[in-house]
Amino acid sequence: VVSSTEMLYAYGGARKLEAAKKLFDSMPEQDLVSATAMLTAYATNGHLEGAEMIFLNSMPFHDIVSSTAILSLYAQTSNVVKAWDLYQSMPVYNLATDTSMLAAYTMNGHLDEAKTMFFDMPQRDLVSSTALLAAFAEAGNAKQAETIFKEMPERDLVASTAMLTAYAQAGQLDLAEDIFNSLPDKNLVVSSAMLSAYTQHRQLEHAKKIFDEMPEKNLVCRNAMLNAYAQNGHLEEAAKMFHSMPEHDTFSYTAMLSVCSQAGNIDHAKNLFDQMPRHNVHSWGAMLAIYTQTGHSAHAFDAFYTMKALEP
């Protein structure tokens, strides 16, 4: 059971959900630990139904680790109410549990609840502090983010990235650059954050330089570069970027819809929209912009109401 669980964990981390499922189903005995590893594999892939099924049907009982695993998934998938209900029902808490509940707030724009949660927690550490810092960052509150950052006894790359984003959101590009330049080791995430900071401040050349110097690239940083072109009016470069990407997600498509909107190309937009794997408020919002701007008011109303219905 132990070695199979290690394998399960590895499959989960490698996003090999099918392989994980197969292995889990073939295990002669499943225990709470292996079931939690399977739950986490679903969670890593954003698969809420699968994770809930494991949680409800494949666990002899729930401990703090298994409950925290699904709590974290509720946070990621914007299920704040489910997260709170589960959290309430738990007999004991620890730092990871509290931080997951905190993340349910910070990841979904509930800044006031996040603050209350954070200061009511019996313990705080680098991880929980970074969660709140990121919430301040998103709210454009660099001052409060800075307070948290400076009070941290130790900082890591994750915390520094959150602080960089806080400065960028607040329009303090120079301070964001200071953080970036002070880092001895950079990764894909912090470089993407800096890239987007340059995009936001209309410094396309700097954004491109960061992108070109990145030793590894993934979907997120390619989307970020696509948006650097799109948001700075370089429509042809944006299209070229889009077509050169090995894969696309809803972020890539929505960025391209915005390119079509700027180019006034409604037919291409419709094509892209139909190709999208999923539609959400962002894709409908982009279509709304296109319809509004081209005077297709009936379609615009459709898009508007569809969007409203999708809103959480």
Place this chain on the structure above:
RNA sequence: GGAGGAAUAUAACU
């Protein structure tokens, strides 16, 4: 042997 934090997209509002 299993759980928590950072980067990318949308009309309007702020």
